[in-house]
Amino acid sequence: MTRTIAVIGTRGFPGVQGGVEAHCAHLYPLMQGVNVRVYRRKPYLNEQSRASYPGIEFVDLPSTRIKGFEAVLHTLLCVVHIALHRPSVVHVHNFGPGYVMPLLKLLRLPTVLTYHSTNYEHDKWGRVGKLLLRACEKLAMRWSDRIIFVNRFVMEHQPQWAQRKAVYIPNGIDPVTPSQDTRLLREHGIVPGDYVLAVGRLSPEKGLDYLVQACDTLPQVGQLVIAGASDHDDSYARLMRSHDTAGKVVFTGYVQGEMLRQLYSHARLYVLPSLSEGFPIALLEAMSFGLPIVASDIPATRLIDLPDEAYVQPRDPHTLAQAIANALSHPHRPTYDLTHYTWKKIATDTFEQITKIL
Incomplete structure (x- = not known):
């Protein structure tokens, strides 16, 4: 049976x-x-x-x-x-x-x-x-x-x-192959190779408002693309938009599959500014595409072996901006060992x- x-x-x-x-x-x-x-x-x-x-x-x-x-x-x-x-x-x-x-x-x-x-x-x-x-x-x-x-x-x-x-x-994570397609990017006016990417639910524990504040001050950041949606209300999304004084943020809403693959494939940098996580799947996905990473220094991200310079204190837009600027000024495609995942x-x-x- x-x-x-x-x-x-x-x-x-x-x-x-x-x-x-x-x-x-x-x-x-x-x-x-x-x-x-x-x-x-x-x-x-x-x-x-x-x-x-x-x-x-x-x-x-x-x-x-x-x-x-x-x-x-x-x-x-x-x-x-x-x-x-x-x-x-x-x-x-x-x-x-x-x-x-x-x-x-x-x-x-x-x-x-x-x-x-x-x-x-x-x-x-x-x-x-x-x-x-x-x-x-x-x-x-x-x-x-x-x-x-x-x-x-x-x-x-x-x-x-x-x-x-x-x-x-x-x-x-699943094995990945970078996408050459840019259809989703064209739909949202996103410039391939010229944006910082974050993926996650639009909820306060994700710390995305600190990321918006950090990128707002950086001339090195052409666009900040946030892929995710709100669960219950849009108050947090409105807070983020209020911090976007330079008009850099593009909200794609929730995407998955090929559309998400396009976002990972053409990004310059992936940032995870979360205040709390269990084990962030999106971080593993970004690593599988060979993206340089900036991540909050929280227990969940310490489970993954990232370079010391990739970690920043959560809730601090100033140090987050410094880490992003440093990562963008030294462009490279790192190789990560993800065999255990x-x-x-x-x-x-x-x-x-x-x-x-x-």
Whole structure:
């Protein structure tokens, strides 16, 4: 009998923005000999989400896009469906859905938790929200059978009881070939080879407002291209536009696939100004295209071996501008060793952790 993995904690894929969503989109199509049931949130699905994958069943359930409530409502509906259509194991992404872990245990279902990021560190959460997320974190880790951390430093700071059932498996990348096409660039008036690139959700924890301020003061930067979209409201995007006094910023919205490949292929420099990350897939993608990097000096970026001059203190537009100016004044295409970050290996390692508890 074929085993079934139920997946909760993601908004869904394909065509849905987010690090967890990108992780799932790469991971599950590579799992062979098992059925995968992915629970998706209807409000986030679009035309691209109609794509099908062999061995993957999508269950689309109602939700809301109200911050703080969407995961709560959707996860509860997932558990009801799981109770009626029992899988072999439940794979939970991040600890937000952790409040249902005791329910899954009552249903006698084995569970694997993938811990992506410390969400309660994000500025968008108020005091009550952060307390609730910390409570969910404890429930998720306590009641899960196995824990996968995408960030080794986060794993090492957990209690010994959690580390005993934990393993570190990072995010990954697919092999890439640079694109010669510039169609997307032409659509947005972007000059090939003359722009700084950042990729990520338009959310305060990404630190993109500091990047806009830094580039606004630099004559070396012709254009700053930001590929990403807002999740809940546009207030953060409006803040960034207010800092763009020189009119250098181009917002492309959320892009993926060939369109994103074009942006990576023709950029001068990639900048990741985040205040908090789990394990940034976009950073690995930029490295796979051989782009020089400037990145915030945070634990997640220290997991990757970058030159010392690539790191800058977060929340500091002045030092960020200095690092960008230095990188642009010494143009080169570095070579990175990314052999440990292949999705095929990550899928194999993840499936091994799942099978240990079946």
